[in-house]
Amino acid sequence: MAIEDEERPLRILFFPFLAPGHLIPAADMAALFAARGVRCTILTTPGNAAVIRSAVDRANDASRGAESARAIDIAVVPFPDVGLPPGVESGPALNSEADRDKFFQAIQLLREPFDRFLAENRTDAVVSDSFFDWSVDAAAEHGVPRLGFLGTSLFARACSDCTVRHNPVEAAPEDPDAPVLLPGLPHRVEMRRSQMMEPKKMPDRWAFLQRVNAADQRSYGEVFNSFHELEPDYLEHYTTTLGRRAWLVGPVAFASKDVATRGTDDALSPDADGCLRWLDTKPAGSVAYVSFGTLSRFSPPELRELARGLDLSGKNFVWVVGGADTEESEWMPDSFAELLARGERGLVIRGWAPQMLILNHAAVGGFVTHCGWNSTLEAVSAGVPMVTWPRYADQFYNEKLVVELLKVGVGVGSTDYATNLEARRVIGGDVVAEGIGRVMGDGEEAEAIRERARVLGEKARRAVEKGGSSYDDVGRLMDELMARRGLTNV
Ligand SMILES: *[C@@H]1O[C@H](CO)[C@@H](O)[C@H](O)[C@H]1NC(C)=O
């Protein structure tokens, strides 16, 4: 028994939330463990399996022939029948409040196939999306350790733990510009009230955050798409002050050997291909890359000011205008349309852009970003300084980390936590231009920011290489799970 046990490889079940932004980092993380010989299975539904299928195939192809590597498999379970239209299986595809309710009902019903998997397959650990707060009890019933994964920074996680514990917003004056101090963190972290979620206005969401935090706290530990050198004080805070266990295994995007082409299925779109050729003609560090991820929406006045800011900055730029639901003629200044038509200084990409390829292109010298953790970590890995423009969720915390702690970016002064466009104060084009100048221009401040970003990019790369901190954390977790297996079997 003991010998057989030692020889049987570790087995980890990955259970990502049903949204692309959660699925892809989970698939990347599975690839990291699979490359080290862990038998990894990703449990998800048909529509969501399709999102990660090519990434998983690529990881499996890349590891074929490598001595210790194992292929990742995807265990596909039916999407629970809750009356959603066929094929609607993930967060971004939901259009109405009623559909969202059905979706969350479906999320609860996934417990059945999750239970069945654990009942039938001997599993050493589950890496569960933190959003599945119920999985902590389900895993415990099978005696399987649950590792939470939220896909954000350790810093943002610590901030959100602090707000759940102390609810500092409630105690602050009603004024939207009132400062809110987050107590008990390693640094003085002060937000504006308007940058934070209002528990009273979003009671359901607040209750959900509390449940998620409690479930992660009761878990065996948590895994992070981050690395020790990026936020050492918060790792210390998390483990020593909060007594929680954390393994930092990122940036997980480096998991695939073909980092540069990840996310690019087959041929690049004509826009994307043209963009890379256009970048080839530009001097090093001369282009500002502007993208706000897949979910951020800008109002026409915001778009108009952003266009004006790019023009005013005097820098070259590539701007990804994703999913814009307003006609360009409604907001684009004529002078900006003319600037684009000349094609020398700027390029607009409509729809999808190969972000890793762009950020890693020598011509790119700055990234105007909403600070989603995905994008932030990609910029860090590429050594590119940021102009930060957060909108909601963990983005305001990530901005603090980038601007105040790491000092690899400057903010445009975004003040409003809102998913709703009208609620936002419009940021002037001159402010945007100034931000771009402060990371891409001449002068000591800009040079210092760029140098710090470059150094951090090197640390990110080293972290995942053999002997690096993230590489070691993967090994440390594997050793612990293996040792635990020995203990529970005697
Ligand atoms: C994170 O990055 C991956 C790969 O670059 C992308 O496919 C995914 O949609 C991103 N997630 C979000 C939330 O933008």
Ligand SMILES: *[C@@H]1O[C@H](CO)[C@@H](O)[C@H](O)[C@H]1NC(C)=O
């Ligand atoms: C057990 O694991 C295999 C391989 O990943 C999978 O195909 C199968 O569906 C799992 N069993 C259950 C009941 O989920």
